[in-house]
Amino acid sequence: MMPLQDALYNWLTIKVVTDARSDDRAALETEEMFFSILNDDHGISNIQYEKNDGMYNVQYLHENERKQTRFPIELIEIMLTQIQAEPEKYVNYPENE
Template sequence: MKSLQDSLYNWLTIKIVCDERPDDTAAADTEKMFFDILSEEHRISDIEVEKDDFMYFVHYSKDRERKKSRFPRELIEVMLNQIQNEPEKYVNYPED
């Protein structure tokens, strides 16, 4: 089991890709996998994301407490930026 912080990081990184590429089935499948890890292994719920000019903030409930983690935007947006800079390497293939 990875740490909660690592799982939140992985989920958030792919979630912002999904938000920008709603037809990307691989990203959607990966986001669901990480979301399931958060809910099943780490037992968190009520996840909400906000961002400002520098950070992403992930609010969630765990053990009946409201908690928050933060991540620098430059780290979270690396994958999205890479996809946007080289779209030919990240073609979304339709499902058969």
């Protein structure tokens, strides 16, 4: 099983991408996969996050207890930054191709 901290990091990293690129099917499917890991393997629900003071603050429910963790913005946005720097490498293709 993937450690909780790793699953939260992976989910948030791709969630930031899907928020910026809502038409990116691959990113959406990846975000759903990591959310399933959080929910099914770790019992995490009601995930919320906000960005402030150079950090992403993530809050979630685990066994009916509110918990939180933090990640540096530059660590979470690395994938989005890479996609924006080289968009030709991250083309969205229509489903019917």
